[in-house]
Amino acid sequence: MDWDQFNQRVARLQAMSSTELSGFPLMHEGKAKRVRECPEDRDFIVMEFKDSLTAFDAIKKAERSGKGALNCAISTFMMESLRATNIIPTAFICQLSPTHQLMRRCKVVPLEVIVRNEAQGSFCKRYGLEPGTPFPSPLTEIGLKNDALHDPFFTNDDIPIDILQLLTEAEMRIIRELARSANHQLTEIFLQHRIRLLDLKFEFGRRYDTGQIVLIDEINGDTCRLVDAITGEKLDKDNFRFDLGDVMAGYVGLARHLLLDVDAILKGIDTQPSPA
Numbered sequence: 037m038d039w040d041q042f043n044q045r046v047a048r049l050q051a052m053s054s055t056e057l058s059g060f061p062l063m064h065e066g067k068a069k070r071v072r073e074c075p076e077d078r079d080f081i082v083m084e085f086k087d088s089l090t091a092f093d094a095i096k097k098a099e100r101s102g103k104g105a106l107n108c109a110i111s112t113f114m115m116e117s118l119r120a121t122n123i124i125p126t127a128f129i130c131q132l133s134p135t136h137q138l139m140r141r142c143k144v145v146p147l148e149v150i151v152r153n154e155a156q157g158s159f160c161k162r163y164g165l166e167p168g169t170p171f172p173s174p175l176t177e178i179g180l181k182n183d184a185l186h187d188p189f190f191t192n193d194d195i196p197i198d199i200l201q202l203l204t205e206a207e208m209r210i211i212r213e214l215a216r217s218a219n220h221q222l223t224e225i226f227l228q229h230r231i232r233l234l235d236l237k238f239e240f241g242r243r244y245d246t247g248q249i250v251l252i253d254e255i256n257g258d259t260c261r262l263v264d265a266i267t268g269e270k271l272d273k274d275n276f277r278f279d280l281g282d283v284m285a286g287y288v289g290l291a292r293h294l295l296l297d298v299d300a301i302l303k304g305i306d307t308q309p310s311p312a
């Protein structure tokens with residue numbers, strides 16, 4: 037890897053305005069983000085965080101101004117914190133604007149990998165457990181990422197490997213280990229900011245240049261279940277999913293726990309262009 041050349045390629049994109057970045061060709065539009073290709077750099081993609089909120093396979097929907105910028109800033113903080121541990125490889129390169137991040141281009145592995153530190157959410161519903169029931173150690177659940185099929189869980193490790201042919205057995209082992217380890221690192225990072233990580237969802241991809249399995253997507257209140265470690269105040273998307281409270285107040289609280297400058301984050305969006 038020629039790092040001088042790499043840094044020049046990143047600097048060229050860092051010099052671009054939000055308007056220019058939002059003009060890049062759309063590769064994929066998801067529920068919370070748009071993925072754009074970098075016209076002159078096939079190794080990179082740009083992720084654009086939207087103000088949309090969805091739950092229950094997008095049956096419930098809302099738009100909240102500033103949500104994209106908050107989630108982008110929070111995910112940048114978490115990805116940079118993970119990078120500092122030197123343990124978990126990620127696709128994240130840097131934040132480019134209040135709502136854009138630069139990522140390495142990866143082939144997405146269509147799995148949702150959930151790690152649970154205690155019983156919450158759909159786990160309680162499935163097994164009739166009280167929320168907060170402790171686990172002896174974190175539990176990993178892997179399912180197919182497919183909204184139409186409601187992200188079905190695998191009941192047997194061999195199914196995705198042998199029948200769906202999504203990945204090799206070695207890659208599956210790497211994903212399990214990375215998810216376990218990233219959950220451990222993130223639990224520590226959140227705790228340093230007086231936040232308890234109850235559970236979260238990871239996604240993984242295969243780097244096009246090296247084939248390495250890396251953590252992709254985002255880490256924030258949309259993908260993690262988080263509470264204030266002392267007061268128990270909810271800081272995640274459950275406020276929206278289950279009408280428990282003001283979702284934006286929770287995300288602002290989360291950003292403040294992480295010592296992010298919320299005023300600056302929200303001021304940045306005044307100059308955001310409307311989506312292309």
Ligand code: 5GP
Pocket residue numbers: 148150156157158159235236237258259260261273
């Ligand atoms: P549950 O299965 O209890 O609903 O979710 C477990 C954890 O995974 C929660 O932290 C939740 O935010 C996350 N999660 C599960 N499925 C999805 C999904 O489709 N999208 C997002 N953003 N997070 C999910």
